[in-house]
Amino acid sequence: MIKAAYHTIKFWIIFILLSVCLGTLAVLARLFDSSNNLSHNVSRLWGRGLCVLNGIDVNIEGLEHIRPEQPQIFIANHQGFFDIFALNGFLPVQLRWVAKSSLFHIPFVGWAMRAAGSVPVDRGNRKKSYRAFLKTIEKLKAGNSVVIFPEGTRSADGTIGTFKKGGPLLSVRSGAPLVPVTLVGTGSIIKKGSGIIRPGRIQIVISPPLSSQTVMEDKEENVLRNLRDIICRNYESHHEGNNQTLQVG
Secondary structure (H helix, E strand, C coil): CHHHHHHHHHHHHHHHHHHHHHHHHHHHHHHHCCCCHHHHHHHHHHHHHHHHCCCCEEEEECHHHCCCCCCCEEEECCCCCHHHHHHHHHCCCCEEEEEEHHHHHCCCHHHHHHHCCCEEECCCCHHHHHHHHHHHHHHHHCCCEEEECCCCCCCCCCCCCCCCCCHHHHHHHHCCCEEEEEEECHHHHCCCCCCCCCCCEEEEEECCCECHHHHHCCCHHHHHHHHHHHHHHHHHHHHHHHHHHHHHC
16 A cells, blocks of 8 residues: 555656646747647657656557558557557657547646647537547648547456447548557556556557558448457457566566
């Protein structure tokens, strides 16, 4: 309990300090770079710093499937808050997040998200959601990659939920491939509904992309099922080994 309290207090102190300092820097960077790239680079430092300074070991497998020179749509399972920190900090691409609009109201964090070109989504408003969809296509056509959590929310127990629609249509409309991304270990660091921090190991598995042509030639439900199956298989194959590593450490 004392150890968990120490890690929790340490995390929130680091989170606040990095968010204030780097959030401000990201906003200032936007004044000098209208492409949002410089602001995202600052945001990457934020994500990487939150992992490294809190003793979170992040390992990435399948980096050869990433094409930094072209936009990609990363489709990832959603286990916990550290999904965002790890992907933002360790994926070597210019990312534009598609995130719920409430996050953009958080001081410094939300301001930095806007400065880095992220797209807010109001899921309760169909008209605004469609505008966000069109804005995301613009980001992709401008050469930026995006991350989507098709489950729509964090998993409470690690179970990978049903994938909602949207990703395949983005691929067809933008020409960007869909890249399955499997996250293992993040849900154990901060459990849903809890603010307690338990440092551990995060595994990111990048799978081969599905081209927009492949997506176009299949039904949307089949594409979503295929993406989920890939992520579920990777999760199952890496989950046990990740737990063993944590127990040994």
